[in-house]
Amino acid sequence: GAVVSQHPSWVICKSGTSVKIECRSLDFQATTMFWYRQFPKQSLMLMATSNEGSKATYEQGVEKDKFLINHASLTLSTLTVTSAHPEDSSFYICSASSPGATNEKLFFGSGTQLSVL
Amino acid sequence: SQQGEEDPQALSIQEGENATMNCSYKTSINNLQWYRQNSGRGLVHLILIRSNEREKHSGRLRVTLDTSKKSSSLLITASRAADTASYFCATDRNGNKLVFGAGTILRVKS
Numbered sequence A: 001g002a003v004v005s006q007h008p009s010w011v012i013c014k015s016g017t018s019v020k021i022e023c024r025s026l027d028f029q030a031t032t033m034f035w036y037r038q039f040p041k042q043s044l045m046l047m048a049t050s051n052e053g054s055k056a057t058y059e060q061g062v063e064k065d066k067f068l069i070n071h072a073s074l075t076l077s078t079l080t081v082t083s084a085h086p087e088d089s090s091f092y093i094c095s096a097s098s099p100g101a102t103n104e105k106l107f108f109g110s111g112t113q114l115s116v117l
Numbered sequence B: 001s002q003q004g005e006e007d008p009q010a011l012s013i014q015e016g017e018n019a020t021m022n023c024s025y026k027t028s029i030n031n032l033q034w035y036r037q038n039s040g041r042g043l044v045h046l047i048l049i050r051s052n053e054r055e056k057h058s059g060r061l062r063v064t065l066d067t068s069k070k071s072s073s074l075l076i077t078a079s080r081a082a083d084t085a086s087y088f089c090a091t092d093r094n095g096n097k098l099v100f101g102a103g104t105i106l107r108v109k110s
Helices: none
Strands: A004-007 A010-013 A019-025 A032-038 A044-051 A067-073 A076-081 A090-097 A106-108 A112-116 B005-007 B010-014 B019-024 B031-037 B043-050 B055-058 B061-066 B071-076 B085-093 B097-100 B104-109
Touching: A004 A090, A010 A019, A019 A032, A019 A090, A019 A112, A032 A067, A032 A076, A032 B097, A044 A067, A044 B097, A076 A090, A106 B043, B005 B085, B010 B019, B019 B104, B031 B061, B031 B071, B043 B055, B043 B061, B043 B071, B071 B085
Parallel strands: A010 A112, B010 B104
Antiparallel strands: A004 A019, A019 A076, A032 A044, A032 A090, A067 A076, A090 A106, A090 A112, B005 B019, B019 B071, B031 B043, B031 B085, B055 B061, B061 B071, B085 B097, B085 B104
16 A cells, blocks of 8 residues: 655654654655644644645644745655744644545555654 | 544453444534554554445444434444554545544553
């Protein structure tokens, strides 16, 4: 089956630094990728939808200047948490769909645990 | 915003017993999916049921959907310790966007 690779699996950073998380579709072209955030013992909350070659669409309440999303190619989307603070500590998960696919064909990365000290 | 609500929030059973989790949602859907998440890991797709389907089976999993009540249930039969995980329902919204329920934490004791 299709594979979505997410890197890194975990990252610890100091407050005020920026962290980049990568999401790659390994064997298919992903025109659309989704970024989710999950706090401990809570559900996944959609942060933004990134479309290859265009600006990301952010969900209400998500700061686009803080969570920079780049989807420059059909196989790679990146999420950069800028000037990270302890409250940004969370589990971030991406998912990807192939061209023309419905949400029945979404593939998820393994997630990135971000801890901001 | 969250669309799905799940109950129970947590469920602890003995190995071999059946586990039932419920999910309710608020708006019309095209399909409803169930996912499993082991602690600190990504999501594993379990099963999808379309809005015109009422029941679906996959191995030890049985999913029902009642669109009149806007609810779904996931039944895991003959549970195993390896089934210990969080389980989420997800409904579609505006194309490919998935909205996840709050999740049920299942613990299967051996």
